[in-house]
Amino acid sequence: MIELNSEILSELYLQNTHSGIHAGEFDQHHSVEKIANQIGSSLRQLHEIPEGSLSQDLVTQNWQALDKKAIEVLESEGFDSRTLAAPYNQYSAEELAKNLLSSTPEEFKPCLTHGNATVDNFWFKNDELVSISGLESLALRDPVWDVANLHLSIQQSLGAAVVFAFYDGYGIEPSVSKLDHSIFLINILQSKTGNTK
Numbered sequence: 001m002i003e004l005n006s007e008i009l010s011e012l013y014l015q016n017t018h019s020g021i022h023a024g025e026f027d028q029h030h031s032v033e034k035i036a037n038q039i040g041s042s043l044r045q046l047h048e049i050p051e052g053s054l055s056q057d058l059v060t061q062n063w064q065a066l067d068k069k070a071i072e073v074l075e076s077e078g079f080d081s082r083t084l085a086a087p088y089n090q091y092s093a094e095e096l097a098k099n100l101l102s103s104t105p106e107e108f109k110p111c112l113t114h115g116n117a118t119v120d121n122f123w124f125k126n127d128e129l130v131s132i133s134g135l136e137s138l139a140l141r142d143p144v145w146d147v148a149n150l151h152l153s154i155q156q157s158l159g160a161a162v163v164f165a166f167y168d169g170y171g172i173e174p175s176v177s178k179l180d181h182s183i184f185l186i187n188i189l190q191s192k193t194g195n196t197k
Contacts, residue, residue: 033165038129040169060140070188110140117146118153148182
């Protein structure tokens with residue numbers, strides 16, 4: 001498995017092609033638990049890279065910045081809350097905005113985050129992680145943002161039963177309130193692109 005550090009991350013950031021297959025293409029012939037575990041482990045390594053060790057200037061996106069983007073989606077013309085995943089689809093846009101703002105986490109511990117952490121951005125050869133793509137959205141955010149994105153992506157692509165292997169690989173139990181808020185945000189933001197889960 002690839003071991004992430006600032007030098008390797010910088011190389012991956014500049015790399016445009018990736019070999020192997022991404023985790024979203026795996027089937028029952030692969031050890032999806034091992035795949036999910038490696039994704040969790042590599043995400044933890046990414047989150048532990050010191051923010052100043054990269055040459056790229058990174059933006060900071062706190063919870064309020066993410067909430068603002070979600071509110072813009074909720075207030076956009078043509079937004080239909082019925083297109084959201086349950087249980088969010090039973091609320092109006094106004095109710096969703098109120099609930100979103102009332103659940104904003106107070107604690108914000110920024111670190112280096114992927115920003116678009118989905119199984120499609122983790123590349124494997126012979127069931128071993130060899131590369132990570134999609135790093136153009138690197139930013140300083142709360143790490144739970146990446147954890148929530150991968151939680152949903154693994155659940156959808158590899159199966160709900162292997163999400164535990166991802167958390168085992170990550171090795172840190174995220175705040176439940178931050179995880180819930182992130183999943184809430186993701187559902188709203190993905191509705192803008194029609195990519196709800």
